[in-house]
Amino acid sequence: MPARSEEELVEELKREHPELLVEAVIHRSKRVSIVAKREKILELARLLRDKYGFTHPVSAGAVDYIKEGRMQMIYYLMNPETRFMLMLRVDLPRDDPRMPSMTEIWNAMNFHEREAWEMFGINFEGHPNLTHLLLPPDWRGGYPLRKDFRGEGIRP
């Protein structure tokens, strides 16, 4: 399996799997973004790992775009051969932020998804252990990294 450069990856994905993507862009050298459709994300993730060699999970996190009413979950991935940073993104509606868990594809997303769950309230379906990671186990104060979070009056 030949390793693909940034341009080759983006072109091939657009040509062969347009039904899985919303868009694919190269920001600058070594930074590639792919926005996936929420219902197709597992299929695309499996393709990226098995066909394109993105076997090295780096991290994952979310951004809350409150004005647009959406949240974006970002998975940072790397291919040990080509070593550019691939950001696999999914847009989620803010009133129903749920998506399939990536832990069955990249085990190591376990911690990162737990963090996104407690900080943003994104529900990962099929996650083996969706419990608090950084916050106390009895935390009831809401989702701290959401933009409408107010810290006053919270007693953990």
Add this chain to the structure above:
Amino acid sequence: MSEPEVKPEVMRISWGPQHPMSGQTRILIDVDGEVVRRIIADIGFTHRGIEKILENRTFIQGIVPIERMVMADTANIALGYVQAVEEALGIEVPERAKWIRSLICEMGRINSHLYAFGLQVECTGYFPAVFLWTTVDREVLLDLFEKLTGARWSYSFFIPGGVRADLPEGFRDEVKRAVKYLRRRFQDYWDAMVENPLFEMRNRGVGVLSREDAIRLGATGPVLRGSGVDMDVRKDEPYAAYGDLDFKVITEKEGDCLARLKVRFHEIEQSLNIMEQIADEIPGGPVRTKVPLFPRSKPGVEALSRVETSRGELGVHIFTDGGLKPYRVKINSPTLRNMYVFERLAELDRVLVADLPVVLYSIDPWYLDCDR
């Protein structure tokens, strides 16, 4: 974290968070006699919400809180943030400033690796003196930091657009003297510890992580390189002055605790070489460009900067919305990735209870970095 169920044939032990060797975290261990069947890391005791704090600070104010992530290695952490700010705001950095940044980053790396080395030796239970040696020897570096930046720790020396001050008079000679002294000391460490059969016995073949598992589980830094993967951001994606400097990426193929220790040891040697090169070849010129005190961002820009800290790759992803403060800062911390590897190690290799501190400290955990 709520505790998962215990199987009837094992006993669960809670180690930490108030134990001198566990650090500020709790580790649940399921043991079957002497053998560890399962490790569960309960992190989050030092969670301070740095990502949220950064959303409420201007771009330059953010340097101070983010440095508190890793005190032994503040230079590398701050550089990750400052580079992301520079990319998001489109700020150029003069050549000399980049070289000074690399110099301080390498000094920070030695400082941090010394601490890790001292702790791992302490964990093996043999030589309590070595931790004191490393603590004394890092004074040499701390004195240099003080002379250059005015502070021994958390110096906030990097700012968007360059560094705060130029090298003081005679600093290059002092760097060379320090390198000479440290080289001699590291030879002593190598002879006394790494070549020592008792120390080797406690570390060789313990906590083995194979190359495939290291990649699959997302290990980073010396843990990844100790398993034979030559990934180093300084080489893969040169930043600061690393494109012009001559150094090697250190790997060891065994993947055990000794391999990870050796990687750190040889990295210190490479860092000393880099320090000497910079002292000899640093170009002249200005050390900072003019940047307003409260720079305003453009809306909808994002910048991801990657740096190689002493624990592995740090990523700082900044999103802007056109204001004076970042809209969101995502920090990809290296220790969080390595803690997951540590959790899985009991399934990959036969880990004994007595070896657990060695295995934990061979990944060089820094919980403030892990929890942010």
